[in-house]
Amino acid sequence: xxxxxxxxxxxxxxxTHYCPGCGHSVAHRLVAELLDEMGLREKTIGxxxxxxxxxxxxxxxxxxxxxxxGRALAVATGIKRVHPDKFVxxxxxxxxxxxxxxxxxxxxANRGEKISTIFINNAIYGMTGGQMAPTTxxxxxxxxxxxxxxxxxxxxxxxxxxxxxxxxxxxxIERCVLTSVKHIQKAKRxxxxxxxxxxxxxxxxxxxxLSPCPTNWKMNPSDAWRWTESILTKTYPLGVIKDxxxxxxxx
Amino acid sequence: MPSxxxxxxxxxxxGEAAVRAGCRYYFGYPITPQNELPEYLSSRxxxxxxxxxxxxxxxxxINMVIGASVSGGRVMTSSSSPGISLKQEGISYLxxxxxxxxxxNMMRGGPGLGNIAPSQADYFQAxxxxxxxxxxxxxxxxxxxxxxxxxxxxxxxxxxxxxNPVMILGDGLMGQMMEPVVFxxxxxxxxxxxxxxxxxxxxxxxxxAVFSMLLDPPTLYKHNMKLQKKYEDISAxxxxxxxxxxxxxxxxxxxxxxxxxxAKGAVNRLRREGVKVGLFRPVTLWPYPKEALRSLARGGxxxxxxxxxxxQMVEDVMMSVGSRSEVYLQGVPGGPVPTPADVAEFxxxxxxxxxxxxxxxxx
Numbered sequence: 001x002x003x004x005x006x007x008x009x010x011x012x013x014x015x016t017h018y019c020p021g022c023g024h025s026v027a028h029r030l031v032a033e034l035l036d037e038m039g040l041r042e043k044t045i046g047x048x049x050x051x052x053x054x055x056x057x058x059x060x061x062x063x064x065x066x067x068x069x070g071r072a073l074a075v076a077t078g079i080k081r082v083h084p085d086k087f088v089x090x091x092x093x094x095x096x097x098x099x100x101x102x103x104x105x106x107x108x109a110n111r112g113e114k115i116s117t118i119f120i121n122n123a124i125y126g127m128t129g130g131q132m133a134p135t136t137x138x139x140x141x142x143x144x145x146x147x148x149x150x151x152x153x154x155x156x157x158x159x160x161x162x163x164x165x166x167x168x169x170x171x172x173i174e175r176c177v178l179t180s181v182k183h184i185q186k187a188k189r190x191x192x193x194x195x196x197x198x199x200x201x202x203x204x205x206x207x208x209x210l211s212p213c214p215t216n217w218k219m220n221p222s223d224a225w226r227w228t229e230s231i232l233t234k235t236y237p238l239g240v241i242k243d244x245x246x247x248x249x250x251x
Numbered sequence: 252m253p254s255x256x257x258x259x260x261x262x263x264x265x266g267e268a269a270v271r272a273g274c275r276y277y278f279g280y281p282i283t284p285q286n287e288l289p290e291y292l293s294s295r296x297x298x299x300x301x302x303x304x305x306x307x308x309x310x311x312x313i314n315m316v317i318g319a320s321v322s323g324g325r326v327m328t329s330s331s332s333p334g335i336s337l338k339q340e341g342i343s344y345l346x347x348x349x350x351x352x353x354x355x356n357m358m359r360g361g362p363g364l365g366n367i368a369p370s371q372a373d374y375f376q377a378x379x380x381x382x383x384x385x386x387x388x389x390x391x392x393x394x395x396x397x398x399x400x401x402x403x404x405x406x407x408x409x410x411x412x413x414x415n416p417v418m419i420l421g422d423g424l425m426g427q428m429m430e431p432v433v434f435x436x437x438x439x440x441x442x443x444x445x446x447x448x449x450x451x452x453x454x455x456x457x458x459x460a461v462f463s464m465l466l467d468p469p470t471l472y473k474h475n476m477k478l479q480k481k482y483e484d485i486s487a488x489x490x491x492x493x494x495x496x497x498x499x500x501x502x503x504x505x506x507x508x509x510x511x512x513x514a515k516g517a518v519n520r521l522r523r524e525g526v527k528v529g530l531f532r533p534v535t536l537w538p539y540p541k542e543a544l545r546s547l548a549r550g551g552x553x554x555x556x557x558x559x560x561x562x563q564m565v566e567d568v569m570m571s572v573g574s575r576s577e578v579y580l581q582g583v584p585g586g587p588v589p590t591p592a593d594v595a596e597f598x599x600x601x602x603x604x605x606x607x608x609x610x611x612x613x614x
Contacts, residue, residue: 041453045450063459064458064462065450068344077311077315078324079450103310104311107307107311111304
């Protein structure tokens with residue numbers, strides 16, 4: 001009998017704390033599948049953020065450290081400079097990467113640190129209970145945006161991937177969405193390319209994954225997945241934002 | 252082989268001693284008065300195949316320190332007062348995650364932006380923990396360039412031994428001062444004992460996770476009690492101090508770092524005049540040499556605390572001597588640095604009990 005589906009070795013056999021319909025589980029699985037497929041698990045050092053993915057070290061079956069809120073890319077910089085031959089990735093949410101950690105993110109990217117960043121954008125603070133994120137879209141109701149995000153009062157949603165694209169030393173940035181199978185497969189190819197950028201010592205890369213948060217958007221999972229694909233992508237259009245890797249299409 | 256005797260600036264001494272102690276990673280951000288240290292290391296670390304990064308902030312620097320430390324490297328950062336404030340979050344994480352690191356604070360006047368004159372006003376921050384949580388940082392207070400070299404070397408050993416950050420607490424004057432120095436034999440970091448907690452990829456072993464979030468209350472309790480046991484161990488083993496002419500002293504001055512140099516000048520001046528004054532100089536500010544100071548507080552001897560802050564170290568002195576001695580304080584905020592003559596005047600005033608200089612400190 002042929003085994004068609006099993007847990008990647010890069011994932012521990014633990015139940016996650018993620019809510020039904022959340023994109024984190026899918027993103028975790030994509031990262032783990034790729035590390036297995038590319039034979040990287042035993043040379044990987046991952047950096048967990050503060051936010052919903054803070055417990056990533058309970059799920060990822062490779063070396064992990066927990067960074068203070070927003071500082072994942074500074075911590076990863078220290079790791080990569082000690083271990084230039086290891087594979088270093090950060091896994092961060094939007095509050096971590098694009099609010100409190102904006103400076104660390106931009107400067108690690110601009111130094112061209114040879115690190116792969118998985119950026120989960122669900123437009124809300126999940127772990128703390130649904131407050132406004134830097135990426136919260138206009139009109140989206142968060143627990144701190146009564147009546148929905150109002151740009152005059154709350155500022156506009158930030159497109160950090162576009163900001164990073166103008167940094168000279170970023171090599172590859174792509175935005176994907178974790179909804180249909182088609183999109184998830186595309187996201188997997190993007191993450192693979194990011195990993196290849198690091199393995200080829202080319203510089204910094206980031207894959208932004210638009211990800212549903214049914215709990216804090218106060219939607220059921222299927223509505224949240226539909227909203228992610230049809231509405232969130234209007235503020236954050238999908239596609240390759242920057243690619244100077246010269247690696248071509250990744251299968 | 253120990254080095255030749257060299258004439259060097261204090262900030263360069265720290266840098267050279269760090270490299271000789273096997274430090275290969277430095278992350279920092281410019282701030283006066285300690286820039287000569289990162290400037291020195293920016294080229295010196297290149298020579299030995301190390302890494303120097305001028306980071307975007309103090310916050311980024313200390314987090315790069317976390318990354319390098321969890322990867323097994325001997326790592327250092329340095330700054331001065333306002334920059335050290337920014338590093339406090341990272342220092343708390345280093346303690347929580349039990350990671351070694353050496354942090355240099357060349358103190359300047361505060362609060363706020365203050366000034367760039369020598370000061371010791373970060374004593375509370377250094378010894379009480381400026382960040383959150385029940386943690387301790389070893390604090391070493393050098394008083395000469397030779398001691399800067401020794402203590403920098405020792406700081407890396409202590410940090411690794413206890414898996415804990417160690418702070419070297421100097422000041423702007425110390426960083427600039429030129430004095431002769433002899434360095435110990437250099438250490439090759441590749442020959443240091445392997446660390447069994449670091450992250451270097453899980454080949455041939457189970458994956459490791461280094462974190463300080465322990466949501467389950469009994470687990471965090473246990474972790475904290477383990478840390479406390481380590482701090483007790485450090486307190487029992489690592490106390491350092493110097494005494495100078497205390498045997499027959501009627502007044503013992505207590506001062507550390509730059510202030511102790513000035514106080515020693517005052518002791519020498521007064522001894523020539525036949526005044527029985529001595530000096531107690533803590534070298535470790537945490538753990539504070541409480542018992543050693545307490546044992547000197549007997550037979551009516553008075554204690555005169557001289558610090559370049561307005562009554563911070565005096566609290567540790569009070570805790571050490573209790574009611575065994577009268578304690579007087581000459582606390583000077585950042586900026587004007589008193590001379591040995593000023594401190595001698597304070598000492599004489601305390602001995603006479605005329606209340607002209609300093610003030611009596613009571614519980």
